[in-house]
Amino acid sequence: MPNAAQFHHDLALLDWHLELGVDEAISEASVNRYKLEAPASKPKPTTTPEVITPAKSEPVVFDSTPLAQACENLAALRAAMGAFEHCPLKQGARNTVFCDGNPSARVMIIGEAPGREEDREGKPFIGKAGQMLDKMFAAIGLSRHEEAPESALYITNVLPWRPPQNRDPKPEEIALMKPFLLRHIELAQPDFIITMGNPSTKTLRDTSLGITKMHGQWGEVLGIPSVPLFHPAYLLRSPEQKRLAWADLLSLKARLEGKHHA
Numbered sequence: 001m002p003n004a005a006q007f008h009h010d011l012a013l014l015d016w017h018l019e020l021g022v023d024e025a026i027s028e029a030s031v032n033r034y035k036l037e038a039p040a041s042k043p044k045p046t047t048t049p050e051v052i053t054p055a056k057s058e059p060v061v062f063d064s065t066p067l068a069q070a071c072e073n074l075a076a077l078r079a080a081m082g083a084f085e086h087c088p089l090k091q092g093a094r095n096t097v098f099c100d101g102n103p104s105a106r107v108m109i110i111g112e113a114p115g116r117e118e119d120r121e122g123k124p125f126i127g128k129a130g131q132m133l134d135k136m137f138a139a140i141g142l143s144r145h146e147e148a149p150e151s152a153l154y155i156t157n158v159l160p161w162r163p164p165q166n167r168d169p170k171p172e173e174i175a176l177m178k179p180f181l182l183r184h185i186e187l188a189q190p191d192f193i194i195t196m197g198n199p200s201t202k203t204l205r206d207t208s209l210g211i212t213k214m215h216g217q218w219g220e221v222l223g224i225p226s227v228p229l230f231h232p233a234y235l236l237r238s239p240e241q242k243r244l245a246w247a248d249l250l251s252l253k254a255r256l257e258g259k260h261h262a
């Protein structure tokens, strides 16, 4: 049993880590990041000097398109993403969050990235924002737990790994993972796509406009009718926007019922 001084010291250390944003233990064994490594022994001088090629100024972005396009079904895509080692976000994540709901659903929802609960459970939208999302879609008769495609939902995210401290996804992370997202859409073949919030809408609708301008504006993603909706996390913070979100949900309902006239 540690003595009281040790206990308070450890508690203060934990508090300090929380302050810094270290809010998750991602592996059973701890890593001592303060340990000093023994300095590497100096290489012996060689007689002929090595030619050092200057680094190119543009960053080399790995093109994941061939890997994504080679996947012939959703199971293969899930496996390819789980085995993909080119995105540093994966190292800090517990799970690769691939999807939830019914892949035969007419409606596919695309969010931003997993949060803490999603990272733990390996499923998208299961925290507070996810509960809000479920309520929003239940109001127009859709659910991720439904078997019938016409009342079901299929849910994924732009990124399958949680960014540290839920920071915004970086453009290079999105660029790296976008080919997998596009393949995901091609394989799921929904009738309608909902881009949930800013990053998802900007990634798929090729717009610089923010969600407050884009919400409810129908367009196409890979030839499939698509509409941006306010992210449920935003609606939790700004409940006064629920009225607009409801109008957007009703416009989706009208399309699902074939009542939309261009």
Ligand code: URA
Residues within 6 Å of the ligand: 111, 112, 113, 114, 115, 118, 123, 124, 125, 126, 127, 129, 130, 157, 196, 233
């Ligand atoms: N927010 C998202 O955009 N996706 C999730 O899976 C959870 C929260």
